[in-house]
Amino acid sequence: MERVLTAKGQATRQRIVEGAAGLVRRDGVAAVGLDDIRAVTSTSKSQLFHYFPDGKADLLLAVARYEADQVIEEQLPHLGDLTTWRKWQAWRRRVIQRYAAQRDGCSLSTLTAQLGLPTEERQQIVGDLLDRWLDYLMKGVQALKDSGEIGTDVDVRKSAVTILTAVTGGATMLVATQRIDYLDTALTEALDNLRRPRS
Template identity: 70%
Template sequence: MERVLTAKGAATRQRIVEGAAQLIRVEGVQNVGLDDIRGASSTSKSQLFHYFPDGKADLMLAVAQYEAGQVIADQMPQLGDLTTWRKWQAWRRRVIQVYDAQRQACALSALTAQLGTANPATRDIVNALTDEWHAYLAVGVRALKESGEIDARVDVAKSASAILAAVTGGATLLQSTDRLSYLEDALTEALDGLRRPRR
């Protein structure tokens, strides 16, 4: 049974999670210990174990959940309103702006590269994030079809998958090369593909 926290308790727990997330983004999960997290979040050892009884493993799962939420939050409100081609372009600009600003310290990299997917619970978080992200994109592609802005024969699910792959692949290459052009080009090509005439 999940414990219900007071407002103060929830704020303390959130402070610990956010402090840990910021450290992991910069230092990497292998280089961050509980003492580092306590220092970054201004919490005592007893507080940390009060909210995360299983220690680092428990806390890392909470960080993974937090980072998954940040991946979506960083794209809002544009991701939630992809109803016109103009709004799709605004979302594209938002995605590029976010990943350009974050570079090596992005939520997606922290979740997939730093926290990893070896733990089934973390893998479930990544899968849930992917499904949610894909669903937003599919709603947007469907809206363009219904308004006549793209060909009615466009496959909604496949198009959403291609766009999602362009963002995640471009972001991964940005992490490894520090070149934003991969993300810019992949996302531009994926979106332009929506408007190409179908045979």
């Protein structure tokens, strides 16, 4: 249960989370201690425990939520405005560019793997992320249907799931092999399939 914070309190908390996220990205969960986090965020021990009473575990959970938010943030504004075919293509390029620049993988998946987060909490964080992501994609597919850029018989949810899976699968294979072409091919195909006639 998170307490209600003032605007200033929220800003401080956010600064601590972002500082911790940066350290965890750079050095890995195991190598980051509360003292390191205090040093980069210029916070006192009592401040840290004010915002994160359970200490490191508490803070790392907040970092995981932050990284989940970042997955969406990094795709904005494109992801929030998939209203034309051209905008879908711009989003596709953005996704490929983003993953190509970050070959060692998704900070979120690295983090949740390193954390050994309790299954339930990990499922909730990742599940929420996928739900939000899918929602953006569904809105985008629906917009193409509404404007007549794709057929009225396209199944919005199935198509959005297919596009999302192309990204997660392509990213998984990128991390494992350092090859971006799986992601590029699968995502391009998933979008092209939107325009193919259903039989």
